[in-house]
Amino acid sequence: MGRSRYEVLITNAAGTTILTDPIGHADPVTNTPGHSRIELKPRHNEAGFGELQVSAVPWILSAVQTPDARLVVRRTDEPSGQVAVEFSGPIEAPENAYNIETDGTDGYGTVKVKCTDDRVWCGYRLVYPNPAQAATAQTSAKYAIAAVNPETAMYALANLNLGPGALAARRLTGLTMAAGASLLPGVTVSASFTRDTILSDALREVSRLAGGAGLGYRIVQTSSGMQFQVFKPQDLTASVVFSRPMGNIRELTYAASAPTATVAVVGDATAGIGRVIKERINTGAHSSGWARREVFVDARGAANAGELDQAGDEALKEQGPQTRFSARVIETPQLRYGFDYPLGAQVSVQPYGGGPFVSALVLGADITVTPDRGEVVEPIVGTDNDLLADAKAAEIRKLWRTIGRLQGAL
Incomplete structure (x- = not known):
């Protein structure tokens, strides 16, 4: 089963009481019930999610159907014995109750359990x-x-x-x-x-x-x-490094774009010619050679001058020159996700061949554990969590921020 051993606990809603014995890998040879597939997608500053396929024995079914019961997934590094809680969070729902045709190792079949962190x-x-x-x-x-x-x-x-x-x-x-x-x-x-x-x-x-x-x-x-x-975020830029020549990047997306705004004209809630107007300038973009591009920001919900400035700066950040990249990196024996670099850490990445190494965040990981392939861990690093985790949700958040500026006090 690869280099790590995965163990699942089911707790009560408060996380104070364990409802089951630790659940290890299902073993058809010894007819031992357990998990036959684990999928985890932890994310930095986002609610990650996961799915567990586990033997549908009565004591497990009873636990997973407890309202607001939680899954806790522990990952143990086999060589060192180091233990990390890889994931913990409430069970959303057992999917379709259970499926007795899927697994005959114990005669009870399996149940798929979905959870969020x-x-x-x-x-x-x-x-x-x-x-x-x-x-x-x-x-x-x-x-x-x-x-x-x-x-x-x-x-x-x-x-x-x-x-x-x-x-x-x-x-x-x-x-x-x-x-x-x-x-x-x-x-x-x-x-x-x-x-x-x-x-x-x-x-x-x-x-x-x-x-x-x-x-x-x-x-x-x-x-x-x-x-x-x-x-x-822990600064590991000197010790955790990824690049194509080093052979530890599986997939990389790099994109640079011109600004759509370098100057924000920001207005408060006052109507007419007496409206308070602030101007915010992206001096960094201008110093880099980008020409002036103006945008009006309606910040009628701002409570003071500081929030007017903040609304303008936020618009300039969203519409300024962008250099974004994301990479799915390869876990190696020397650099293991969760043990050598945790979720949310700062690491170094070379976004394109011959280019400079830049700081990036560990934004998440896709983890799959099965009996035939063992564990497959794909850490995700990059510069823009919104793009990586959920681009649609990121756009919705931007819309809500704009609506909030317009609404003022509800």
């Missing part, structure tokens, strides 16, 4: 303008972040809308907050979110505003439940 809970919460008040008793128009450290802002968003600091009915049972680690000292962000903002979108927005590689967020399985964590 625990970050999906951030997609199940809205950002309340005042998280201390019920949705029907709001007296604030927006949730405002004014010159706050991005790590602090992300912990506050999660804690007040999902964690122990939320209203009792909104708390995710079993979730705790990790302690802050003083990430990005001296950096502050400002933003505001209307009541239709999804928590996961707000967290990504704060991460983006932090600049550079931003910050990552995750909900991880611990020995006592689940924990929300904010982390700074």
Whole structure:
């Protein structure tokens, strides 16, 4: 079974109680029930997803049909014995109950179980303008972040809308907050979110505003439940390197495009000639030789001058000159995903032959485990998580940001 051993646990909704014995590989020779196929697609700052095909013995069926039961997939590196929790999250639904014709090793057949990782809970919460008040008793128009450290802002968003600091009915049972680690000292962000903002979108927005590689967020399985964590991407650019000449890139897509805007003219909610107008300029694009290209940004939802600037800068980033690449890299004995470089780490990639090595993020991985092929791990690295994870979802998020600017206070 390759170099790794995969083991599946099923827990209760809070992640505090294990509902089954550890589930290993199904063995038709010894008639041992277990998993016969695992597919995992973890993603950076996104809710990944997975699918498990497992023996439909009564004790497994009972566990997977428990409301909000969770899967925890542990991956053990056989040579070193190092263990990593590769995936954890709620079961969405057993598919078609079970199929007794698929597997005759134990006479019970198999069941396919679909799941998402625990970050999906951030997609199940809205950002309340005042998280201390019920949705029907709001007296604030927006949730405002004014010159706050991005790590602090992300912990506050999660804690007040999902964690122990939320209203009792909104708390995710079993979730705790990790302690802050003083990430990005001296950096502050400002933003505001209307009541239709999804928590996961707000967290990504704060991460983006932090600049550079931003910050990552995750909900991880611990020995006592689940924990929300904010982390700074680990800088492994000096030790984890990918290029075609090195033979560790399977597939690579590289694209450069001209800007559609280098100057943003931003307007607030004031009507007529008294409307406050700000101009934001992409000086980097102009210094590189790109000519002036103007765009108007309607930011009538902005609460202050800082948010006007932010709306303009956001438009310039989206419409500025772009150099994007994505690569599916090859896992080698010297560089193993999850052990030598984790999800969200910064690594070095040569995007085209003879070109410079640049920093990229580990944006995800596609992992398949079967009896005949063992494990097949395809890590994904690149510069644009939106393009890699879900391009359609990325466009929808951009539309929502535009609508939010136009709506102002709902």
